[in-house]
Amino acid sequence: MNNTTQNNIQLNKTDIQTIVKAQRDFFDSDTSKDLSFRREQLLKLKRMMSDNEQAIIDALHKDLRKHEFEAYATEIGIVMVDIDKTLAKLNKWAKPRKVKTPPFHYVASSYIKPDPLGNVLIIAPWNYPVQLLIAPLVGAIAAGNTAIIKPSEMSVHTSALMAELINNTFDSQYIKVIEGGVEETQLLLEEKFDFIFFTGSTRVGQIVYQAAAKHLTPVALELGGKSPCIVDTDIHLDFTAKRIVWGKFVNVGQTCIAPDYLLVDHKIKDALIAKIKFYIHKFFGENPEDSDSMGRIINEHHFDRLVSYLNDGDIIEGGQHDRTKKYIAPTLIDNVNMDAGIMKDEIFGPILPIVAYGNLKEALDHINSGEKPLALYIFSKNNRKVERILNETSAGGVTVNDTLMHIANGALPFGGVGASGIGAYHGQHSFELFSHMKSVLHRSFLVEEPIRYAPYKLKRNWLKKIMDWAL
Ligand code: NAD
Numbered sequence: 001m002n003n004t005t006q007n008n009i010q011l012n013k014t015d016i017q018t019i020v021k022a023q024r025d026f027f028d029s030d031t032s033k034d035l036s037f038r039r040e041q042l043l044k045l046k047r048m049m050s051d052n053e054q055a056i057i058d059a060l061h062k063d064l065r066k067h068e069f070e071a072y073a074t075e076i077g078i079v080m081v082d083i084d085k086t087l088a089k090l091n092k093w094a095k096p097r098k099v100k101t102p103p104f105h106y107v108a109s110s111y112i113k114p115d116p117l118g119n120v121l122i123i124a125p126w127n128y129p130v131q132l133l134i135a136p137l138v139g140a141i142a143a144g145n146t147a148i149i150k151p152s153e154m155s156v157h158t159s160a161l162m163a164e165l166i167n168n169t170f171d172s173q174y175i176k177v178i179e180g181g182v183e184e185t186q187l188l189l190e191e192k193f194d195f196i197f198f199t200g201s202t203r204v205g206q207i208v209y210q211a212a213a214k215h216l217t218p219v220a221l222e223l224g225g226k227s228p229c230i231v232d233t234d235i236h237l238d239f240t241a242k243r244i245v246w247g248k249f250v251n252v253g254q255t256c257i258a259p260d261y262l263l264v265d266h267k268i269k270d271a272l273i274a275k276i277k278f279y280i281h282k283f284f285g286e287n288p289e290d291s292d293s294m295g296r297i298i299n300e301h302h303f304d305r306l307v308s309y310l311n312d313g314d315i316i317e318g319g320q321h322d323r324t325k326k327y328i329a330p331t332l333i334d335n336v337n338m339d340a341g342i343m344k345d346e347i348f349g350p351i352l353p354i355v356a357y358g359n360l361k362e363a364l365d366h367i368n369s370g371e372k373p374l375a376l377y378i379f380s381k382n383n384r385k386v387e388r389i390l391n392e393t394s395a396g397g398v399t400v401n402d403t404l405m406h407i408a409n410g411a412l413p414f415g416g417v418g419a420s421g422i423g424a425y426h427g428q429h430s431f432e433l434f435s436h437m438k439s440v441l442h443r444s445f446l447v448e449e450p451i452r453y454a455p456y457k458l459k460r461n462w463l464k465k466i467m468d469w470a471l
Contacts, residue, residue, distance in 0.1 A: 011178060013187050019176055020191045023119045023146040026173040033116055033144040035094055039087060041141045041170070046083045048169045049076060049134070055161055056130055062157040063129065065296040070250060075130040078408065082135055085410055085427055086142045093142070093431045101441070104470035108443040114435040116144030117218075118194030123185060123208065125200045126154035126298055127254040127348075132222075133162055136197045137175070139430025145195070146174050150188060152200075153181035154298050186211075193217050195434065199256075200224075201346075202371075202419055220423030220433055222256075223416055224346045227373045229259035229403065230363055230389060232380035233268045240379045240401075241275030244352075245283060247377070247403025249330050252295040253350040254302075257375035259403050260347050261336075263363040266356035273332065273354060277317050280330045288329050289320070297326040297349060306349035309333075312340035313353060360385065364392050372396070372418030377403050396420050 011019075031037055049056070056076060060066040066075070096111040120140050124133040133151050140147045149166065151159035163177040170176075178184060189196075189211035198208045199222040212219045231240060248259050264272055284291040297303045303326050310319055310331065318331030328350050336343060336353040343353065357363040367373070376395035380386050386400055396416035397406045407414055407426075415424030425433045451458055451466065458466075 011180070011184065011187075013190070016178070016187050016191060019148065019172060019178070020119065020193075022173040023148065023176070026171075027116070027118050027146045032146055032174060035091065038141055038144055039090060041174070042083055042087055042090075042138065044169055045134070045137070045141065046080065046087075048165050049080060049083075052161075052165055055165075056158070059157040059161040060130065063126070063155040064251065064254070064298060065294075066251065067293050067295070070293075070295070071130075074251065075128055078131055079134040079138065082138050082410060082427065082430075086138055086431070089428065090142055090431075093428055094144075096440070102471050104449070104467075105441065105443060106449075107446045108441055110439075110441050113438045113440050114143065114432065115438045117434060117436055118145060120145045120147050120195040120197060120434065121188060121191075121193040122147055122149045123188075123196070123198045123200065124149070124151050125256075126152035126158075127251060127256065129155035129158040130162065132199045136199075136220075136425060136430065136434075139425055139434040140197075141175075142431045143434035145434055147176075148188065148193075149175065149177045150185055151177065151179060153179065195219070197423075197425075197433075198222065205421070220415070220425065221421045222414075222423075222425075223374065223419065223421040224256045224348070225371050225374050225416070225420045226260040226343075226346055227257055227375040227377070227395075228363075228367050229262050229377035230360075230367075230379065231262060231264040231268065231272060232360075232378075232382060232385055233265045234381045234385075235268070235379045235401075236381070237268070237271060237275055241272060242279050243402045244377075244379075245276055245279040245330075248352050249280070249283070249294070249350050250404070252297060252328070253352075254295075254298065254348055255404065256348075257397070257404055257407060258348075259352070259375075259377050260373075261343065261353040261355060263355050263357055263366065265360075266358055269354065269356045273316065273334070276332065276352075280317060280332075284330060288318075289322070289325070289327050294327075294330075297328060300326065302349065303328065306347070306351060309340075309342040309347065309349075309351050312337045312342035318350070360388070364389065367393050372416070372420055374416045374420035375399070375404075375406070394418065396424075 057068045057071045060071045096113040098111045101108050101110040122136045151162055159179050163179050166177045192215040196212050196219045202223045205221040205223045284294050288294045313333035313336040316332050316334045318329035320329040331351045333353045372394045374396040376398045378386055378389050378400045399406045406412055410427035413424030413429040414426045415421050
């Protein structure tokens with residue numbers, strides 16, 4: 001594996017151009033467009049994942065100390081389900097979709113034909129280094145594309161393993177993993193692709209968007225940001241606390257849609273904090289450092305960044321940390337300094353600031369004063385309040401009365417809005433994101449309508465009448 005990693009990392013511009021050219025030629029051969037070919041490749045991908053399940057779990061443990069339960073639920077299982085659903089529906093999704101044809105076009109039929117985009121580039125982050133690499137790949141394969149994939153250099157073990165597995169499973173002219181960091185990604189971005197699917201930070205998303213603009217390459221940008229969690233008084237307190245603790249501390253808070261901070265009605269704040277503390281102890285024990293369900297921060301850089309937030313308010317739970325182990329305890333922060341980093345940056349770690357609001361408008365104003373979030377959480381039994389929040393805020397996705405779970409429904413498009421991203425995927429939405437939905441109007445030679453041709457004898461008001469009726 002080390003050789004593979006080494007070789008990939010040493011790829012230079014010429015090597016990358018050779019791979020891109022080979023993929024372009026392969027795409028032009030039309031092989032990847034064939035539906036039975038796509039199905040075979042999805043089955044290969046599925047086999048690759050199931051045959052190497054333990055190796056993947058081990059790599060995730062080395063990088064992030066993920067428990068095997070979490071590794072299966074949030075990385076392997078979720079993509080296996082996606083592959084199965086895609087296999088079951090692919091024929092239907094790939095069929096041309098008939099649409100109405102106005103009488104003016106008589107005799108004609110109209111349809112939308114999903115076409116592959118061509119050679120796509122997928123760039124992944126480190127926090128869910130399997131799911132966020134494979135889920136877009138499922139869409140790319142299903143839609144009939146070729147793909148170059150760049151995992152994150154931060155999740156070293158998973159990157160090396162996925163490169164080895166994928167490069168041994170597929171021909172490089174069809175799918176190729178290229179490992180590396182900033183330098184390699186920038187070399188890749190100099191090439192012309194037909195689509196770029198990027199998951200990562202807003203800052204790097206801007207770099208990718210600029211590079212894509214040079215070639216007018218369309219992009220999907222799956223970015224991050226601060227995802228607020230509003231808690232009303234009218235709730236099931238126990239379930240609310242449990243679901244917040246789960247959503248915040250799964251993968252040690254290194255989840256793009258983790259509740260970043262709580263906006264709690266001041267009347268329920270103390271009761272909620274007590275319950276959240278209760279569930280932190282119940283899930284991770286009195287000393288979470290000893291819990292095998294508690295992962296670790298990816299690296300020292302992120303550890304130091306997170307530790308700096310501990311001074312941005314009063315620690316009322318947790319706060320313990322150990323740099324040598326990249327461990328930070330599940331931490332609650334009260335009396336938050338609203339101008340400090342903790343309320344400006346995406347936290348992306350196990351630190352949860354709790355901010356009280358006096359009335360809902362205050363909470364909504366706070367949310368609307370920032371960038372549009374990737375996710376928004378609302379805990380309330382009061383449907384009028386839920387409706388109001390949905391109507392008066394904008395967010396990539398919302399879960400009401402739970403956290404994270406909208407990502408686990410493949411029927412819902414997953415993506416951001418505004419600064420939290422462009423484009424959405426999962427299930428059929430992935431297929432469509434990686435396709436060009438080509439419009440086709442197919443006329444016959446049976447009938448000819450003479451009125452559109454010069455010399456224009458028809459009066460304008462006659463033309464208006466005809467167009468009103470026929471278009
Ligand atoms: P990142 O932006 O630092 O890195 C993402 C990818 O970009 C990596 O493959 C990296 O090698 C590459 N990269 C980094 N710097 C680059 C540069 N200067 N030029 C070109 N490429 C570069 O993000 P990350 O730290 O890996 O992930 C964390 C971020 O990703 C968080 O903001 C999180 O919210 C976001 N995220 C979003 C989603 C989503 O689905 N919307 C999912 C996971 C993570």
